Amino acid sequence: MQKDLNWQEYVITRLIKFSGYSAVIFVVMIFFFLLKEGLPTLSEVPLGDLFATRWYPIESYYGILPLISGSILVTIGAAIIAVPFGVGVAIYLSEIAPRWVRDMLKPLVELLGGLPSVVLGFLGMLILSPALRVILNLPTGLTALTGALLLGGIAIPTIVSISEDALDAVPKSYRDAALALGATRWQTIWKVTLPAARSGVLTAVMLGVGRSIGETMTVMMVTGNAPILANSLTDLLSPVRTMTATIAAEMGEVANGSTHYHVLFFIGLVLFLISLIVNVTASAVVFRQRKKAERVLS
Amino acid sequence: MKKTLVILLPLFFLVSCSSLGTSAADSQEPQTYIENKGSDTIVNLALAWAEKYQIDNPDISISVTGGGSGTGIAALVNGTVDIANASRQIKQKEIDLANEDGIEPMEHIIAGDAIAVVVNPSNPVNELTLQQISDIYSGVYTNWSEVGGDDRPIVRLSRETNSGTHVYFLETVVRLGDEESETLFSTNTLLLPSSEGIISEVRQNPNAIGYDGLGYVPEDLNIIAIAPEEGDVYVLPSVESVNNGTYAIARDLYMYTNGEPTGEIAIYLEWILSAEAQEIVQELGFVPIN
Numbered sequence: 032m033q034k035d036l037n038w039q040e041y042v043i044t045r046l047i048k049f050s051g052y053s054a055v056i057f058v059v060m061i062f063f064f065l066l067k068e069g070l071p072t073l074s075e076v077p078l079g080d081l082f083a084t085r086w087y088p089i090e091s092y093y094g095i096l097p098l099i100s101g102s103i104l105v106t107i108g109a110a111i112i113a114v115p116f117g118v119g120v121a122i123y124l125s126e127i128a129p130r131w132v133r134d135m136l137k138p139l140v141e142l143l144g145g146l147p148s149v150v151l152g153f154l155g156m157l158i159l160s161p162a163l164r165v166i167l168n169l170p171t172g173l174t175a176l177t178g179a180l181l182l183g184g185i186a187i188p189t190i191v192s193i194s195e196d197a198l199d200a201v202p203k204s205y206r207d208a209a210l211a212l213g214a215t216r217w218q219t220i221w222k223v224t225l226p227a228a229r230s231g232v233l234t235a236v237m238l239g240v241g242r243s244i245g246e247t248m249t250v251m252m253v254t255g256n257a258p259i260l261a262n263s264l265t266d267l268l269s270p271v272r273t274m275t276a277t278i279a280a281e282m283g284e285v286a287n288g289s290t291h292y293h294v295l296f297f298i299g300l301v302l303f304l305i306s307l308i309v310n311v312t313a314s315a316v317v318f319r320q321r322k323k324a325e326r327v328l329s
Numbered sequence: 330m331k332k333t334l335v336i337l338l339p340l341f342f343l344v345s346c347s348s349l350g351t352s353a354a355d356s357q358e359p360q361t362y363i364e365n366k367g368s369d370t371i372v373n374l375a376l377a378w379a380e381k382y383q384i385d386n387p388d389i390s391i392s393v394t395g396g397g398s399g400t401g402i403a404a405l406v407n408g409t410v411d412i413a414n415a416s417r418q419i420k421q422k423e424i425d426l427a428n429e430d431g432i433e434p435m436e437h438i439i440a441g442d443a444i445a446v447v448v449n450p451s452n453p454v455n456e457l458t459l460q461q462i463s464d465i466y467s468g469v470y471t472n473w474s475e476v477g478g479d480d481r482p483i484v485r486l487s488r489e490t491n492s493g494t495h496v497y498f499l500e501t502v503v504r505l506g507d508e509e510s511e512t513l514f515s516t517n518t519l520l521l522p523s524s525e526g527i528i529s530e531v532r533q534n535p536n537a538i539g540y541d542g543l544g545y546v547p548e549d550l551n552i553i554a555i556a557p558e559e560g561d562v563y564v565l566p567s568v569e570s571v572n573n574g575t576y577a578i579a580r581d582l583y584m585y586t587n588g589e590p591t592g593e594i595a596i597y598l599e600w601i602l603s604a605e606a607q608e609i610v611q612e613l614g615f616v617p618i619n
Contacts, residue, residue, distance in 0.1 A: 085516065087490070087513055088490060089495075089499075090513065092513075097516075156526065156530075157529060160530075161534070164534060170481075170482040170483075170484050170536050171519065171530070171534055171536060171537065172534070173519055173521075173530065251522055252522070255519035255520075256489070256519060256520040256521065256522070257519050257520060258516060259516050259517050270517065270519055272520070280489045280490075280491065280520070280522055281489070283491065285491075
């Protein structure tokens with residue numbers, strides 16, 4: 032019996048260990064695959080041409096700057112919309128709303144998160160983009176802003192759900208202590224509860240932003256896909272082409288092993304590095320702040 | 330649930346019996362195989378024809394594959410296919426190569442393909458020359474007033490670069506058929522992934538101009554009449570204007586055989602030109618001949 036248990040334990044321990052490592056192994060394998068398919072670009076396309084402003088692959092113009100700027104612009108736009116709104120909804124649900132409102136609203140918000148992005152893109156194409164064109168008096172409604180609004184909609188459920196969990200996990204004694212010291216409800220939320228849940232809220236924001244930078248179908252349908260270099264936030268009102276939409280639109284027809292194929296993988300590599308940088312920075316910030324907090328307490 | 334099973338089971342049995350019956354009958358008859366390969370533009374049309382023809386002639390089996398016009402003609406030269414599909418005419422170099430191997434490519438025009446240029450119904454512009462369309466798409470004109478319309482910005486719509494229609498439009502319209510030309514689409518041309526995307530944007534946006542295969546364009550949009558040169562007659566795309574060559578953005582679609590076709594291949598090609606087969610041409614958005 033004892034031996035049997037040891038054996039079972041051994042297997043289970045190994046299995047769990049493997050699951051833990053597998054996440055890392057997969058990411059590393061994906062990274063090496065991207066390197067293998069993407070790096071030949073550097074020998075096939077001169078760096079000056081690669082970081083140029085014209086993207087027209089069928090005539091060998093491989094400038095990826097407009098694609099990078101397009102992705103960044105749409106993602107920043109989505110974050111500006113989704114972060115305040117998402118965190119606001121989470122604070123309302125966790126701190127202010129009565130129990131029954133929370134129990135009704137939270138599943139609804141999560142349901143919104145399950146909406147297929149192609150459906151959202153279709154709504155954007157047929158309803159949001161014509162409306163934006165008329166309201167803002169634009170040449171066309173297929174703009175970065177349309178994409179940012181829809182991506183904000185995609186990111187909000189993630190942000191709400193995870194930051195609400197984080198706020199909920201803050202011990203009740205924190206709030207009681209703040210209120211007992213004479214803080215108003217708003218002061219308690221803003222100065223005590225939210226900072227205490229900081230790392231969870233930041234994770235929520237990162238996941239939400241991560242979802243929007245990687246989102247493909249919706250942006251492909253509503254941003255117009257014109258490879259125009261975006262310089263500032265005012266370019267939100269003009270069409271853009273994102274990295275994800277470029278890969279999705281062109282990968283299907285490209286000849287295996289051609290320069291165009293390698294450049295598309297190179298774009299994938301850039302996308303991978305951008306999300307890596309964002310994640311590492313975010314966790315570094317959380318880590319540093321936690322250390323500072325510990326120093327103050329000790 | 331159980332009830333449906335009870336009903337479905339005998340049905341299944343019936344279906345499997347009947348399919349057994351036909352396959353037994355099939356195996357008794359000699360099969361004729363026709364290999365058909367080439368242009369990706371034509372592949373859906375060729376498949377639709379093959380499916381219809383095989384239903385009416387169960388003893389004939391037609392295999393259709395794409396790969397591009399060049400691939401199809403190369404396969405004909407190598408003698409591996411019976412019919413090559415091509416969206417362009419065979420080049421002299423390819424004919425020479427074929428003759429070396431004792432193969433005489435013979436051309437059959439099987440359908441027409443026309444591209445319609447469309448604008449929003451509220452746009453007063455009805456007529457453009459090829460040069461004007463080229464200048465609109467390459468970014469020379471940016472306002473509709475420059476081509477006789479309202480004072481509105483021009484929003485250019487195009488299919489994605491991987492679409493055969495995009496490449497054809499680039500060569501024939503933007504570059505006006507000049508092979509030396511390096512003119513490109515303006516960078517702020519919107520590249521939409523589907524025909525539906527172009528149609529819905531043109532339908533609701535008075536600034537937009539777009540293009541698509543004639544068969545995909547609904548009647549509620551304003552179709553532009555096109556003149557090849559300044560001073561020529563402006564022509565709307567239609568079955569007649571495509572067939573008599575007056576509409577500028579149209580091309581023939583071809584099938585090539587080795588010499589005068591014989592036997593089942595000749596009968597198949599004859600059927601392709603029949604009214605029944607040409608009806609399928611229209612359904613798929615191409616232009617029927619005759």
